[in-house]
Amino acid sequence: MMTIAASTDTEFPKSHVADTHDLIRVQGARENNLKDVSIEIPKRRLTVFTGVSGSGKSSLVFATIAAESQRMINETYSAFVQGFMPSLARPDVDMLEGLTTAIIVDQERMGSNPRSTVGTATDANAMLRILFSRLGQPHIGSPNAYSFNVPTVKASGAITVERGEGKTKTEKATFNRLGGMCSRCEGMGSVNDFDLTALYDDTKSLSEGALTIPGYTMDGWYGRIFSGSGFFNMDKPIAKFTKKELHDLLYREPTKIKVEGINLTYEGVIPKIQKSMLSKDVDALQPHIRAFVERAITFTTCPECEGTRLSPEARSSKIKGKSIADVCTMQISDLAGWIRELHEPSVAPLLKGLQHLLDSFAEIGLGYLSLDRPAGTLSGGEAQRTKMIRHLGSSLTDVTYVFDEPTIGLHPHDIERMNQLLLQLRDKGNTVLVVEHKPETIAIADHVVDLGPGAGTGGGSVCYEGDLEGLRGSDTITGRHLDDRASIKDAVRSASGHLEIRGASTNNLKNVDVDIPLGVLCVLTGVAGSGKSSLIHGSVATREGVLVIDQGAIRGSRRSNPATYTGLLEPVRKAFAKANGVKPALFSSNSEGACPTCNGAGVIYTDLGVMATVESTCEECDGKRFQASVLEYTLGDRNIAEVLAMSVDEAEVFFKEGEAKTPAAHKILDRLADVGLGYLTLGQPLTTLSGGERQRLKLATQMSEKGEIYILDEPTTGLHLADVQNLLGMLDRLVESGKSVIVIEHHQAVMAHADWIIDLGPGAGHDGGTIVFAGTPAELVAGKSTLTGKHLAAYVANS
Numbered sequence: 078m079m080t081i082a083a084s085t086d087t088e089f090p091k092s093h094v095a096d097t098h099d100l101i102r103v104q105g106a107r108e109n110n111l112k113d114v115s116i117e118i119p120k121r122r123l124t125v126f127t128g129v130s131g132s133g134k135s136s137l138v139f140a141t142i143a144a145e146s147q148r149m150i151n152e153t154y155s156a157f158v159q160g161f162m163p164s165l166a167r168p169d170v171d172m173l174e175g176l177t178t179a180i181i182v183d184q185e186r187m188g189s190n191p192r193s194t195v196g197t198a199t200d201a202n203a204m205l206r207i208l209f210s211r212l213g214q215p216h217i218g219s220p221n222a223y224s225f226n227v228p229t230v231k232a233s234g235a236i237t238v239e240r241g242e243g244k245t246k247t248e249k250a251t252f253n254r255l256g257g258m259c260s261r262c263e264g265m266g267s268v269n270d271f272d273l274t275a276l277y278d279d280t281k282s283l284s285e286g287a288l289t290i291p292g293y294t295m296d297g298w299y300g301r302i303f304s305g306s307g308f309f310n311m312d313k314p315i316a317k318f319t320k321k322e323l324h325d326l327l328y329r330e331p332t333k334i335k336v337e338g339i340n341l342t343y344e345g346v347i348p349k350i351q352k353s354m355l356s357k358d359v360d361a362l363q364p365h366i367r368a369f370v371e372r373a374i375t376f377t378t379c380p381e382c383e384g385t386r387l388s389p390e391a392r393s394s395k396i397k398g399k400s401i402a403d404v405c406t407m408q409i410s411d412l413a414g415w416i417r418e419l420h421e422p423s424v425a426p427l428l429k430g431l432q433h434l435l436d437s438f439a440e441i442g443l444g445y446l447s448l449d450r451p452a453g454t455l456s457g458g459e460a461q462r463t464k465m466i467r468h469l470g471s472s473l474t475d476v477t478y479v480f481d482e483p484t485i486g487l488h489p490h491d492i493e494r495m496n497q498l499l500l501q502l503r504d505k506g507n508t509v510l511v512v513e514h515k516p517e518t519i520a521i522a523d524h525v526v527d528l529g530p531g532a533g534t535g536g537g538s539v540c541y542e543g544d545l546e547g548l549r550g551s552d553t554i555t556g557r558h559l560d561d562r563a564s565i566k567d568a569v570r571s572a573s574g575h576l577e578i579r580g581a582s583t584n585n586l587k588n589v590d591v592d593i594p595l596g597v598l599c600v601l602t603g604v605a606g607s608g609k610s611s612l613i614h615g616s617v618a619t620r621e622g623v624l625v626i627d628q629g630a631i632r633g634s635r636r637s638n639p640a641t642y643t644g645l646l647e648p649v650r651k652a653f654a655k656a657n658g659v660k661p662a663l664f665s666s667n668s669e670g671a672c673p674t675c676n677g678a679g680v681i682y683t684d685l686g687v688m689a690t691v692e693s694t695c696e697e698c699d700g701k702r703f704q705a706s707v708l709e710y711t712l713g714d715r716n717i718a719e720v721l722a723m724s725v726d727e728a729e730v731f732f733k734e735g736e737a738k739t740p741a742a743h744k745i746l747d748r749l750a751d752v753g754l755g756y757l758t759l760g761q762p763l764t765t766l767s768g769g770e771r772q773r774l775k776l777a778t779q780m781s782e783k784g785e786i787y788i789l790d791e792p793t794t795g796l797h798l799a800d801v802q803n804l805l806g807m808l809d810r811l812v813e814s815g816k817s818v819i820v821i822e823h824h825q826a827v828m829a830h831a832d833w834i835i836d837l838g839p840g841a842g843h844d845g846g847t848i849v850f851a852g853t854p855a856e857l858v859a860g861k862s863t864l865t866g867k868h869l870a871a872y873v874a875n876s
């Protein structure tokens with residue numbers, strides 16, 4: 078008889094060949110500006126990548142390591158499934174070894190769909206809908222009955238009923254599916270009203286250009302559709318239109334028409350605008366379209382659902398006296414407490430999951446949000462942390478988490494909490510790669526990789542890799558600036574006047590009265606969610622002479638570059654045209670001067686179905702984007718392609734004097750150099766710029782707009798420690814030129830440099846919303862009475 082010995086302790090061999098795979102190896106990385114980078118990154122450790130903005134951090138971490146991991150995972154799917162997925166090209170690298178599944182948590186805003194809220198983006202709404210469908214009284218139906226994205230559907234008609242073998246009977250039946258969408262606002266929470274005078278000039282006819290809507294010119298397809306429809310006279314002033322003609326112009330339902338032998342659909346102007354412009358979040362629209370929408374359309378809270386987006390039935394069903402609309406408006410930290418008090422064994426697993434999700438919000442520092450907050454209104458930092466929530470309770474291990482500046486938008490107090498979350502992910506056995514500038518986060522790294530030495534073509538090399546102490550001793554830009562601390566100014570400027578705010582109560586503000594000094598550098602600070610943006614955007618931004626420069630991302634295609642985005646190309650094209658006696662349109666790669674083979678893109682794209690699209694340099698123009706005949710015209714012995722290949726610094730000298738002297742172009746280039754973008758190439762596609770470079774490009778462009786009061790929302794976003802000094806110099810120059818500068822900022826160097834600080838708090842959400850300090854930085858440090866005061870005092874003490 079054979080006996081089997083049972084053992085409770087499983088013994089594993091001391092070492093195993095599998096344990097030797099403890100490094101991610103990169104050899105010969107050349108993506109974007111990387112110069113043949115080879116590096117070894119330890120697995121299951123926290124590695125921070127640092128270096129000046131544009132030094133190649135994102136190119137190495139996101140465009141090489143994370144991109145190849147995602148591409149290889151996508152290749153495990155069948156060709157049929159890959160056809161529905163984005164096709165990814167292999168990064169320009171010789172070898173990558175030891176990759177694990179990469180999960181990217183970036184700063185991208187959470188979409189621009191106006192139907193998306195914090196609740197829908199995190200599955201919290203889905204769980205609440207199930208909860209209310211089980212426990213809500215009166216019971217109204219399935220979870221769909223509580224969803225503001227599901228309309229109520231009613232139908233009636235004949236159905237065939239089988240009765241016995243071969244016998245059928247036709248009966249009339251009514252079908253009803255209850256949805257939670259408010260029928261008046263269609264689940265949007267607001268209704269819109271059009272100001273018709275902003276849509277057209279009724280003294281003109283359509284052929285004279287009566288429509289004042291962006292893109293609605295009579296030279297293109299719109300003109301052909303309007304004239305071919307036959308619904309109105311194109312040469313008749315709109316003021317003389319009959320009621321039917323005006324209705325057809327503005328409100329007509331989609332109607333099939335034939336224009337010049339082509340089948341087309343004609344639709345009234347207002348439904349067309351609703352589909353093309355109002356289906357997106359207003360903040361995500363292009364600036365000129367956004368300006369039109371804000372001018373022509375007024376948004377008011379829906380009178381039927383009072384902004385809750387829900388039908389009367391969904392609002393009538395309650396648990397412990399609260400409807401789903403009530404709980405979605407609650408602050409998440411309060412909602413977590415309400416859920417904790419629900420004891421219902423029948424839905425215990427659901428309550429546990431919901432409780433964990435809501436507690437994660439508080440743990441990550443977002444307890445001040447509410448679930449009905451539109452996702453498009455979250456800042457980059459808030460959006461990134463919202464995406465982090467789903468990973469906190471994940472049981473996955475041996476995953477590579479890739480973070481893009483997770484401390485953006487965080488007060489020094491919140492950075493400590495974020496650091497703990499990063500360490501938690503590492504301690505579960507994951508590899509954590511972080512692109513970061515803040516010394517507080519660099520300090521917790523197990524391994525540091527410093528890229529540089531400069532930005533753009535001056536970067537792309539590994540200057541240092543090792544531990545923190547080694548970085549301090551190294552002679553790299555990061556090493557030299559790591560312990561930089563701005564000291565408090567000896568003397569502060571005096572205010573030339575005050576901007577009075579009385580009874581501010583936007584969002585969580587509690588009837589705030591404050592005087593913001595003018596003619597100085599004033600910094601607004603406080604923990605995330607304390608009410609800084611609410612105070613500025615609710616009470617200051619709408620005033621005359623105020624210019625707001627926010628954190629919104631630059632949107633641009635491969636055809637956009639610093640020259641087109643800043644408006645620099647306009648005076649340059651005119652200068653070329655004047656010098657050569659030809660049209661300015663010839664000097665645009667998006668217009669008449671474009672190479673006919675690649676249409677001015679400089680590259681030819683070959684679509685290979687499910688495989689990655691292949692991009693090859695155009696042989697006709699050799700990547701220069703212009704026709705050969707255009708390149709024969711010169712200005713100061715340089716053709717347009719050579720000018721676009723110049724760096725900002727080179728172009729600044731080129732347009733300053735001599736034959737190519739162009740004051741309008743020089744002024745724009747001056748501002749670009751001011752924000753530290755002297756190394757950028759004028760024709761470099763915007764898609765290849767880093768987050769910090771885009772932020773500064775936007776800053777330089779908007780600085781040209783006329784305004785007396787400049788409001789900057791976290792201008793240090795994406796800036797290296799060395800670049801912060803340049804920014805402070807630029808802010809000082811603005812103030813010295815007679816402008817008032819208000820900065821919403823968490824960076825202690827900016828606080829220390831301020832003339833006046835307004836600190837909001839003491840906490841976030843309903844624990845904030847009050848002014849806890851207003852005075853000079855020296856007074857804030859001396860008092861140490863607020864969280865900001867304590868952190869600023871510790872920062873200055875180390876200087």
